[in-house]
Amino acid sequence: MSNEEKPNEKSRAIRARQRAIGRELRRMYDDVAQEPVPDDFMDLLRRIDDAEDARPGKKVS
Amino acid sequence: MVVSPARAHFESGKNDGDGDFKTELLALIPFLRAFARSLTGSQEGADDLAQETLVKAWQSRSTFIPGTNLKAWLFTILRNQFYSDRRRAWRQAPWDQEAAERIPGGGEDQIFSAQLSDTARALRVLSDEQREALILVGAGGFSYEDAAAICKCAVGTVKSRVARARKALIEILDGSDTLVGVERPAEGDAAREIMAQLDRLAPPASGDVGGKRRPK
Numbered sequence: 437m438s439n440e441e442k443p444n445e446k447s448r449a450i451r452a453r454q455r456a457i458g459r460e461l462r463r464m465y466d467d468v469a470q471e472p473v474p475d476d477f478m479d480l481l482r483r484i485d486d487a488e489d490a491r492p493g494k495k496v497s
Numbered sequence: 498m499v500v501s502p503a504r505a506h507f508e509s510g511k512n513d514g515d516g517d518f519k520t521e522l523l524a525l526i527p528f529l530r531a532f533a534r535s536l537t538g539s540q541e542g543a544d545d546l547a548q549e550t551l552v553k554a555w556q557s558r559s560t561f562i563p564g565t566n567l568k569a570w571l572f573t574i575l576r577n578q579f580y581s582d583r584r585r586a587w588r589q590a591p592w593d594q595e596a597a598e599r600i601p602g603g604g605e606d607q608i609f610s611a612q613l614s615d616t617a618r619a620l621r622v623l624s625d626e627q628r629e630a631l632i633l634v635g636a637g638g639f640s641y642e643d644a645a646a647i648c649k650c651a652v653g654t655v656k657s658r659v660a661r662a663r664k665a666l667i668e669i670l671d672g673s674d675t676l677v678g679v680e681r682p683a684e685g686d687a688a689r690e691i692m693a694q695l696d697r698l699a700p701p702a703s704g705d706v707g708g709k710r711r712p713k
């Protein structure tokens with residue numbers, strides 16, 4: 437069984453597995469980061485903008 | 498290059514510095530969404546969180562120091578928001594963490610492709626501290642120093658959290674002693690079997706134990 441594996445093989449296998457997991461983590465993250473930004477976000481920024489414009493004493497720096 | 502109307506809207510006509518800030522915010526939204534997704538594990542919750550973050554960031558924009566790392570600044574706000582939202586949720590309703598983790602993201606809320614679901618699910622088993630450290634450094638590409646600033650802890654603490662998170666993920670995914678002898682599930686049953694494995698791994702409801710558990 438796997439308990440009988442040599443230490444070297446085992447640590448090599450662990451390192452390989454670490455790299456594979458690292459790639460999966462990055463892919464999960466990148467997959468989301470590459471999605472088109474939903475319209476909700478644009479609407480939100482637009483509302484912020486409008487609120488800003490509507491404010492009477494708007495500070496201009 | 499095609500500029501979307503929304504983008505054009507934000508990039509035009511604002512010469513007071515706020516316009517620049519907003520343009521930079523806009524460019525960082527995808528990363529806010531990605532970080533939020535990894536913290537919450539759900540698409541809808543993540544987008545709510547990312548939007549709350551944008552509003553907070555906008556309201557506090559005067560406290561941002563130009564020339565410093567805006568992405569790290571935003572991630573700090575997002576992280577604070579995440580924990581404060583969750584504390585509020587806990588106050589409002591007693592929360593069965595274990596049961597919550599058993600609920601699979603249904604249908605359209607499925608976060609990650611089936612191929613990745615085991616890693617995604619294993620991530621949920623880590624402690625919050627380990628998960629966020631691992632995501633920031635391992636996926637988000639932050640330096641240990643920036644990750645430490647975001648998580649408000651020492652650099653050495655981030656390093657050890659990342660190391661422990663990596664180790665724990667392997668143990669969860671590749672079978673700690675708990676999983677030895679558990680046969681690899683057939684293709685179709687993979688997700689269900691992983692959930693069952695995680696259930697077996699999860700200690701009975703006793704609070705924040707995910708990452709501190711050291712199988713063997």
